[in-house]
Amino acid sequence: MRGAVPRAASWGLAALLVAGWQAAGSAVPGARALVSTPVLVARRIVEIAGNGVLWHNLVPTLEETVGGLALGLVVGVAGGVLMARSRFAATVLDPYVVGINGLPRVALGPFFVVWFGIGILSKVMLAVSIVFVVVLFNTREGIASIDADLVDVLRSMRASRWQMLRTVVLPSLVPWLLASIKIGIGLALTGAVVGELVGASAGLGWYITNSLNIIDMTGAVTALLVMGVLAMAMYYAVLIVERRLLAWRGEPGAGH
Amino acid sequence: MSARRASVSVREVSVRYPGAAGEAGPAVEGVSFAVEAGEFVAIVGPSGCGKSTLLKAIAGLVPLAAGEVTLSGGAETRVGFVFQSDALLPWRTASGNIEVALRLSGERATAAKGRARALLERVGLGEASEKFPGQLSGGMRKRVALARALAYDPAVFLMDESFTALDAQTRIQVGNFFLEILAQSGQTVLFVTHDIEEAVTLADRVLVMSRGPGRIVRTIEVGLARPRDYYASRFASGFKERQQAVWDALGYSHGGGAAGGSGGVRGCVMRGWA
Ligand SMILES: Nc1ncnc2c1ncn2[C@@H]1O[C@H](COP(=O)(O)OP(=O)(O)OP(=O)(O)O)[C@@H](O)[C@H]1O
Ligand SMILES: [Mg+2]
Numbered sequence: 001m002r003g004a005v006p007r008a009a010s011w012g013l014a015a016l017l018v019a020g021w022q023a024a025g026s027a028v029p030g031a032r033a034l035v036s037t038p039v040l041v042a043r044r045i046v047e048i049a050g051n052g053v054l055w056h057n058l059v060p061t062l063e064e065t066v067g068g069l070a071l072g073l074v075v076g077v078a079g080g081v082l083m084a085r086s087r088f089a090a091t092v093l094d095p096y097v098v099g100i101n102g103l104p105r106v107a108l109g110p111f112f113v114v115w116f117g118i119g120i121l122s123k124v125m126l127a128v129s130i131v132f133v134v135v136l137f138n139t140r141e142g143i144a145s146i147d148a149d150l151v152d153v154l155r156s157m158r159a160s161r162w163q164m165l166r167t168v169v170l171p172s173l174v175p176w177l178l179a180s181i182k183i184g185i186g187l188a189l190t191g192a193v194v195g196e197l198v199g200a201s202a203g204l205g206w207y208i209t210n211s212l213n214i215i216d217m218t219g220a221v222t223a224l225l226v227m228g229v230l231a232m233a234m235y236y237a238v239l240i241v242e243r244r245l246l247a248w249r250g251e252p253g254a255g256h
Numbered sequence: 257m258s259a260r261r262a263s264v265s266v267r268e269v270s271v272r273y274p275g276a277a278g279e280a281g282p283a284v285e286g287v288s289f290a291v292e293a294g295e296f297v298a299i300v301g302p303s304g305c306g307k308s309t310l311l312k313a314i315a316g317l318v319p320l321a322a323g324e325v326t327l328s329g330g331a332e333t334r335v336g337f338v339f340q341s342d343a344l345l346p347w348r349t350a351s352g353n354i355e356v357a358l359r360l361s362g363e364r365a366t367a368a369k370g371r372a373r374a375l376l377e378r379v380g381l382g383e384a385s386e387k388f389p390g391q392l393s394g395g396m397r398k399r400v401a402l403a404r405a406l407a408y409d410p411a412v413f414l415m416d417e418s419f420t421a422l423d424a425q426t427r428i429q430v431g432n433f434f435l436e437i438l439a440q441s442g443q444t445v446l447f448v449t450h451d452i453e454e455a456v457t458l459a460d461r462v463l464v465m466s467r468g469p470g471r472i473v474r475t476i477e478v479g480l481a482r483p484r485d486y487y488a489s490r491f492a493s494g495f496k497e498r499q500q501a502v503w504d505a506l507g508y509s510h511g512g513g514a515a516g517g518s519g520g521v522r523g524c525v526m527r528g529w530a
Contacts, residue, residue: 147343149339149341149343150343150345152312152315152317152337152339152343153337153339153343154356154360155316155317156315156316156317156335156336156337156414157334157357157360157361157408158360159360163360167345167356168345171345171347174347248346248347248348248388248390249346249390250388250390250391
């Protein structure tokens with residue numbers, strides 16, 4: 001389903017939603033104060049893009065998200081590899097991982113702001129705490145599902161540890177890592193923005209709080225929209241990388 | 257190119273896989289035989305009797321519960337293992353898969369590309385060299401796997417149903433190509449197959465294994481002249497008698513049933529680790 005028709009339908013739906021929003025916001029009395037309108041939001045975007053306010057708030061959120069995602073990947077992969085390779089480590093750490101996974105980590109936001117300050121670090125840490133568990137689970141699953149025959153083929157040819165890692169283990173994990181990153185983008189953004197809502201001096205989350213404090217609904221909705229666009233842009237960037245890295249799989253349904 | 261020659265000695269080898277509830281039944285038990293350098297030995301036996309396990313034990317890929325495997329070339333002896341599943345790296349092209357083996361055999365990266373291509377042409381896959389395994393048919397993948405084992409330039413081939421998925425004509429072509437290489441370089445071969453005719457066509461000796469736990473119940477000397485031909489050797493005088501001897505050993509002669517007559521394969525005892 002990669003044709004022009006579904007793509008056009010997707011844009012059409014977007015146009016319809018925007019039109020409906022505009023109609024509701026301008027026709028229903030009092031609605032503008034609750035949801036603003038697309039025209040107002042568009043004007044605001046042009047305005048804050050011009051005077052630098054947009055970048056001043058977008059850049060910190062982007063840094064927190066990317067930083068949290070990257071660090072979450074490192075921690076998650078390291079933990080996943082450790083727990084997959086060592087039964088001892090798995091037995092010791094399993095209850096903790098399960099516990100952390102069940103904990104609503106947004107509740108850690110206020111703690112992290114107290115511990116790590118209102119700067120970027122508290123948001124990165126919050127993002128990491130949410131992201132790493134998913135990465136860890138995916139890494140363990142990926143290692144468990146490595147084809148034993150592929151390992152045996154390389155072993156029968158006396159491959160070194162490094163050759164095994166490069167030729168079999170890492171390529172086997174690539175699909176799992178890409179899946180982790182795709183899920184992780186939204187999670188990292190959540191961590192970053194919740195951190196900003198709790199306590200910050202800049203960022204899209206801070207912009208929302210600040211706008212609502214001065215009863216500026218257009219500003220709040222604008223920040224929300226920018227977040228959505230940011231998440232989508234990151235997702236599609238990963239998709240482009242994925243298409244190159246997983247070209248061997250071919251189009252779904254075409255092979256196998 | 258010329259591989260060092262090596263003999264294989266298997267003494268009282270048993271293999272147990274870890275069972276579900278800690279209980280482990282032997283997949284292979286007390287197997288002993290020796291293969292001289294340059295000899296071609298086929299292994300036949302019912303499904304699940306431990307043929308693949310035995311090859312893996314010889315390659316050192318599964319731990320031995322008992323016994324010993326010795327390759328005369330010592331620990332350095334190169335083994336070319338063609339797995340029952342083709343075991344190709346799905347993210348590498350046909351050529352890329354073979355280059356892995358060439359690099360592991362010490363070939364330079366610059367030379368590997370051309371050599372891989374030449375090998376693929378010899379197994380009739382020159383056109384497919386840039387395709388991924390997922391884009392190849394089962395028989396094509398088997399040939400890539402064979403080419404990969406050849407690329408590693410081993411002294412001993414361990415082949416697990418390597419020609420099974422091929423059509424009759426390709427089978428003759430690839431079979432003869434393989435026989436040609438053996439005639440040139442004199443590698444030792446252990447060849448698992450379900451095709452008794454194929455076993456007799458190719459081998460100097462056929463080992464017949466019994467169902468679980470796998471034991472060797474009979475050895476049939478084939479002793480047909482070499483060079484062999486994957487097709488024409490089936491019509492050599494004495495072929496039918498050898499073929500029948502293998503069927504006999506599998507227990508099919510007495511009254512036409514696989515009843516496990518004297519010396520035949522024992523009835524199936526399913527082990528409880530499914
Ligand atoms: N990795 C494994 N873990 C546990 N049991 C195994 C494993 N591999 C094989 N077995 C068991 O060992 C026995 C022998 O298996 P093996 O694959 O060696 O049989 P085979 O003779 O090659 O059969 P086929 O002709 O069907 O390929 C079987 O009962 C099988 O269930
Ligand atoms: Mg088998």
